[in-house]
Amino acid sequence: xxxxxxxxxxxxxxxxxxxxxxxxxxxxxxxxxxxxxxxxxxxxxxxxxxxxxxxxxxxxxxxxxxxxxxxxxxxxxxxxxxxxxxxxxxxxxxxxxxxxxxxxxxxxxxxxxxxxxxxxxxxxxxxxxxxxxxxxxxxxxxxxxxxxxxxxxxxxxxxxxxxxxxxxxxxxxxxxxxxxxxxxxxxxxxxxxxxxxxxxxxxxxxxxxxxxxxxxxxxxxxxxxxxxxxxxxxxxxxxxxxxxxxxxxxxxxxxxxxxxxxxxxxxxxxxxxxxxxxxxxxxxxxxxxxxxxxxxxxxxxxxxxxxxxxxxxxxxxxxxxxxxxxxxxxxxxxxxxxxxxxxxxxxxxxxxxxxxxxxxxxxxxxxxxxxxxxxxxxxxxxxxxxxxxxxxxxxxxxxxxxxxxxxxxxxxxxxxxxxxxxxxxxxxxxxxxxxxxxxxxxxxxxxxxxxxxxxxxxxxxxxxxxxxxxxxxxxxxxxxxxxxxxxxxxxxxxxxxxxxxxxxxxxxxxxxxxxxxxxxxxxxxxxxxxxxxxxxxxxxxxxxxxxxxxxxxxxxxxxxxxxxxx
Amino acid sequence: xxxxxxxxxxxxxxxxxxxxxxxxxxxxxxxxxxxxxxxxxxxxxxxxxxxxxxxxxxxxxxxxxxxxxxxxxxxxxxxxxxxxxxxxxxxxxx
Numbered sequence: 001x002x003x004x005x006x007x008x009x010x011x012x013x014x015x016x017x018x019x020x021x022x023x024x025x026x027x028x029x030x031x032x033x034x035x036x037x038x039x040x041x042x043x044x045x046x047x048x049x050x051x052x053x054x055x056x057x058x059x060x061x062x063x064x065x066x067x068x069x070x071x072x073x074x075x076x077x078x079x080x081x082x083x084x085x086x087x088x089x090x091x092x093x094x095x096x097x098x099x100x101x102x103x104x105x106x107x108x109x110x111x112x113x114x115x116x117x118x119x120x121x122x123x124x125x126x127x128x129x130x131x132x133x134x135x136x137x138x139x140x141x142x143x144x145x146x147x148x149x150x151x152x153x154x155x156x157x158x159x160x161x162x163x164x165x166x167x168x169x170x171x172x173x174x175x176x177x178x179x180x181x182x183x184x185x186x187x188x189x190x191x192x193x194x195x196x197x198x199x200x201x202x203x204x205x206x207x208x209x210x211x212x213x214x215x216x217x218x219x220x221x222x223x224x225x226x227x228x229x230x231x232x233x234x235x236x237x238x239x240x241x242x243x244x245x246x247x248x249x250x251x252x253x254x255x256x257x258x259x260x261x262x263x264x265x266x267x268x269x270x271x272x273x274x275x276x277x278x279x280x281x282x283x284x285x286x287x288x289x290x291x292x293x294x295x296x297x298x299x300x301x302x303x304x305x306x307x308x309x310x311x312x313x314x315x316x317x318x319x320x321x322x323x324x325x326x327x328x329x330x331x332x333x334x335x336x337x338x339x340x341x342x343x344x345x346x347x348x349x350x351x352x353x354x355x356x357x358x359x360x361x362x363x364x365x366x367x368x369x370x371x372x373x374x375x376x377x378x379x380x381x382x383x384x385x386x387x388x389x390x391x392x393x394x395x396x397x398x399x400x401x402x403x404x405x406x407x408x409x410x411x412x413x414x415x416x417x418x419x420x421x422x423x424x425x426x427x428x429x430x431x432x433x434x435x436x437x438x439x440x441x442x443x444x445x446x447x448x449x450x451x452x453x454x455x456x457x458x459x460x461x462x463x464x465x466x467x468x469x470x471x472x473x474x475x476x477x478x479x480x481x482x483x484x485x486x487x488x489x490x491x492x493x494x495x496x497x498x499x500x501x502x503x504x505x506x507x508x509x510x511x512x513x514x515x516x517x518x519x520x521x522x523x524x525x526x527x528x529x530x531x532x533x534x535x536x537x538x539x540x541x542x543x544x545x546x547x548x549x550x551x552x553x554x555x556x557x558x559x560x561x562x563x564x565x566x
Numbered sequence: 567x568x569x570x571x572x573x574x575x576x577x578x579x580x581x582x583x584x585x586x587x588x589x590x591x592x593x594x595x596x597x598x599x600x601x602x603x604x605x606x607x608x609x610x611x612x613x614x615x616x617x618x619x620x621x622x623x624x625x626x627x628x629x630x631x632x633x634x635x636x637x638x639x640x641x642x643x644x645x646x647x648x649x650x651x652x653x654x655x656x657x658x659x660x
Contacts, residue, residue, distance in 0.1 A: 116589050120596050125640040128588045145640060297634040 003135050003163040004033040007096065010139040012039050016067055016094075018058065018422050019043070020051040024071025025111055026098030029163035043422060043451065046443040048075050050415040052082020052095070053441070057416025059091045060402045061377055062423035063210055065147055066093045072100055073111030076157070077118070081409060083153045084122040088406025089231065090208050092151035094143055099128070101161040115157045124152030132165035150295040151208055182315035187307050188266075188290050189323045195264035197334045199287070200224040201247070203276075204231030204405065205269020206313065207398045209294055214317035215268070219243075222324045224266070224331075225338035227255040229276045231405045232269070234395035242335065244342055248276040249541045250387040254345035256547040258338055259284050268292045269313055272302045273406070282546030292316055347391040355509035358532050361385060361460060364511055365392040365432075368458070371515045376400060376428040377420045381413035381437030384466040387537040389432050411440030414457070418444060421453045428456070428519065435461040435488050445498040448524045456518045457500075457526040459491050462533045470536045474551065475543075495526040506530035577606060578629045578649040580621045585641040590617055593639055601635050602627040616643065 001009065007030060011019070020043045023031040034042055045051045048070040055066030066086070070079050076097040086093045100109040116128045125145055127138045135158070142154040192198055200222070206215045212235070219226055219236045226236050227247040236243040247255035256278075259265065265287040270276070277283040280302055291298070291305040292313065299308040309316060349362035365388045378393065379402040380386040386403060395401045402420060404412040417431035438459050448455050465483040472480050495502035502525065505514040511529075518525040539550040584590045591610065598605055603625035611618045623632065629647060636645045 117592060120589060120593050121600065126589070130588065295638070297631075297638050299634075300628075301631055301634075 001167060002029065002033070003132055003158065003165050003167055004029040006135060006167050007139060007163075008033055008037045008040055010136070010143070011067070014065070014140075014143045016065060016143075017041055019067040019069055020045055020054040020058070020419065021069030022046075022048050022051055022071070022075060024075045024098065026072040026100055026160045027069060027075070027096075027163070028071075028098070029160060030069065030096070030098070041422075042069075043418070043447070045415065045418070046446050047441065048078035049082050049411065050418075050441055050444045050447065052079045052093075053085065053409070053412050053415035054419035054422075054444075054447075055093055056082060056086045056089075056091050056412075057379055057402055057419030058423045059086070059093060059419070060089075060207075060416070061399055061420035063207070063399065064092070064423070065143060066091065066419065067096070068093065069096045071098045071111065072115070073113050075111075076113060076115045080119065080122065081407075081411075082415075083119065083155065085404055085407045085409045085412060086153045087122045087124070089204060089404070090151050091153065092147040093153035094146055095123075095153055095155040097155070097157050098163065099157045099159045102130070102159040103161070105159065115155070119155055122153070123155045126155040127157065129156060129158045129162050132162045132167050135162060135167060150205075182319045183309055183311045185309065185316065185319050185323070188292075188309055189320065191264060191288060191290055191307060192266065192324075192329060193327075195288075196331065197262045198224055198264040198266060198329065198331065199258055199262035200226040201229075201259070201265050201267045201270055202226065202232040202235045203229040203268075203270025204398070205271075205293060206232060206235050209269060209313035211269070211313040211317055212398060214314045214321070218317045218321045218324075221321045222329060223335060224329070225258055225335060227251075227258060229270050229273065229405075230390055230403060232398065233390055233401050234398035238394040238396045242338065244338060245347060246390050248278065248547065249543070250391065250537050250539065251276075251547070252345055252347050252391070253539060253550060254338070254341040256550060257341055257345060259287075260548055261337075262287045264288050264290065266290050266292070267305075268317070269294070271295075271298045277302070278541050278547035279545055282548055349392060352508045355507065357508045359506060359508055359511060359529055361388040361531050361535050361537075362392050363508070364460070364529060364531070365389055367511050368430075368432075368515055369393040371512065372430065372519065373428050375426075376430060377402065377417075377424065378430045378432055379413045379417035379420055380404075381431075381433040381440075382408045382410045383434045383437055384462070384470065384535070384537050385432055385434045385437075385460040387467075388460075391537075410437040413437060414441045414444045415447075417455045417457075418447055418451075418453060421455050429454070430456045430458060432458045432460065434466060435459060435463060435485055435491075436465045438491070439488075442494070445495065445500060449498045449500060453524055454522065455524050456521075457495070457524070458518070458529060459526065460529050460531055461488065461491065462531050462535060463488060464533055466533075466535070467537070469533075470540070471543075473536070474540065491526065491528040500524045500526055502526035502528060504528040504530065575624045575626050576629075577622055577624045578632075578647060580623060580629075580633065580636070581646045581648060582619045582621065582636060583643040584617045584619065584639070585643065586612060586615050586617050587641050590641055591619070593641065594619065594621075594636065597635050597639065598623055598632065601625075601632045603629075603632055
């Protein structure tokens with residue numbers, strides 16, 4: 001068995017059935033081995049960035065390891081944005097690249113790049129395989145490492161001669177994961193009981209720890225008022241009575257105000273990202289912080305915790321639930337106060353009742369949320385539409401909301417939707433994108449067509465880079481610079497060129513029919529939604545500002561809108 | 567970011583043991599730089615399969631943050647802060 005065949009055997013042993021890749025010179029031995037292996041489904045994307053982002057979407061939707069493959073040189077460098085995206089959001093990913101033969105490394109050989117060196121900062125770990133006998137152990141270690149603790153991408157760079165070499169080493173045996181132990185939570189529980197205004201703050205770490213059910217049980221049992229980060233959306237579920245929604249730069253006034261007023265912040269699986277906290281010296285000024293996370297490096301990184309607990313979130317949440325079930329918290333006044341905040345300071349957007357009126361982003365997303373099935377997975381891109389989805393779509397599970405949180409990668413959504421559809425063939429998968437983001441990985445329409453994936457594409461087209469335009473309007477004296485996209489292609493014709501049916505809507509009375517049409521279609525379909533260029537995301541906190549300084553809808557749009565309270 | 571509040575950038579001495587793998591030192595140096603410190607002095611010795619590294623670094627951020635980021639590196643076996651530094655609140659871990 002050569003190195004390439006050994007990789008496929010490792011995939012099989014680790015129950016990896018789907019990989020995303022693009023062939024080329026130095027990785028050809030692996031593609032040759034794939035010809036004879038029917039156990040691994042290889043998805044051929046049209047750009048290596050698409051491969052990495054599809055593997056990312058697959059991992060987010062399934063909770064399993066995402067795998068992407070490329071050749072050396074440009075194949076590897078094209079992966080980088082997608083791998084960085086996975087790294088910033090702690091997505092479990094295995095990256096395999098071919099490298100020039102060992103003897104040619106360092107000679108500036110054709111398609112040689114120092115992949116190990118240039119990717120050090122965007123991986124959890126990386127390996128350059130220096131001899132064939134190392135390969136089996138590295139493969140098993142890499143797959144285990146990518147998924148353990150705080151997950152992340154692990155990159156294996158493999159010289160072509162290693163892929164071709166016969167390997168005699170016996171396979172590495174993966175040790176069983178250690179039994180999760182629960183740390184002593186007496187101090188945390190005591191702090192909770194002493195608090196009159198405790199607030200639950202959760203992030204993407206809940207899903208990374210596969211602790212969604214434990215978290216929901218804890219949230220329901222404790223009845224703690226709760227806020228979520230962008231990646232925590234869906235954690236408490238859309239029916240949670242105590243969920244105040246997303247906090248932060250585009251968070252709800254209710255969430256930001258609750259953070260401002262609470263006296264104890266129970267942070268679980270979140271890293272206090274600047275987009276969520278705003279300026280740190282104005283963040284939760286009255287609160288003691290209890291920080292629970294799997295990664296000890298996140299503790300005290302940005303704000304000192306009164307108490308830090310590191311460990312397995314499932315075990316910790318289970319123990320907290322048991323403690324609070326025995327003796328519930330007495331926080332009725334605070335709960336009522338937060339209920340009032342929720343009523344007056346939640347995300348609201350008036351449905352436009354004028355049938356011929358232009359479509360607004362928030363109203364469209366609210367309608368989508370009402371019509372789409374409960375199991376719908378939405379892969380967003382980055383920009384205004386991303387925030388409208390976060391604000392106005394009612395998610396019932398965090399794995400239904402795929403969004404590029406840390407890196408903010410335009411072009412994420414379409415390949416991520418492809419990955420999600422491979423992860424879950426039965427669910428409805430939507431890519432909600434903007435006209436800027438859509439054009440960044442539009443080549444992957446060919447992948448959707450090739451595999452006849454029933455992904456639905458919704459392009460919210462305001463003919464500009466809306467989020468940049470918005471910030472130029474608000475913070476740069478309305479000096480628009482390089483945001484105009486009014487020469488966009490005809491998106492309907494473009495989709496049809498890939499044999500994907502498409503339709504365009506631009507009036508309020510077409511919204512429901514348009515959404516129902518694409519959802520009912522048995523196959524991929526694109527909905528081109530023309531929206532107003534001047535629409536902004538409200539509220540907004542100026543970058544670097546405090547969350548207390550939220551800016552509400554004002555200025556020129558104010559007269560056009562009815563009763564939109566942030 | 568939690569920073570040291572003194573006016574001058576303090577120096578810290580760190581000893582670190584890493585697996586002797588490809589790019590081990592690059593990884594270490596990159597973490598030091600990205601986390602806001604400058605290397606003033608560095609000595610490396612090879613012991614069997616390990617690299618023993620003595621580092622003197624300078625920076626205004628809290629050095630225990632650098633320590634915990636170095637400990638996250640998969641190939642790092644041990645990080646010891648030999649210059650005393652104020653420790654943040656205790657962490658209870660599983």
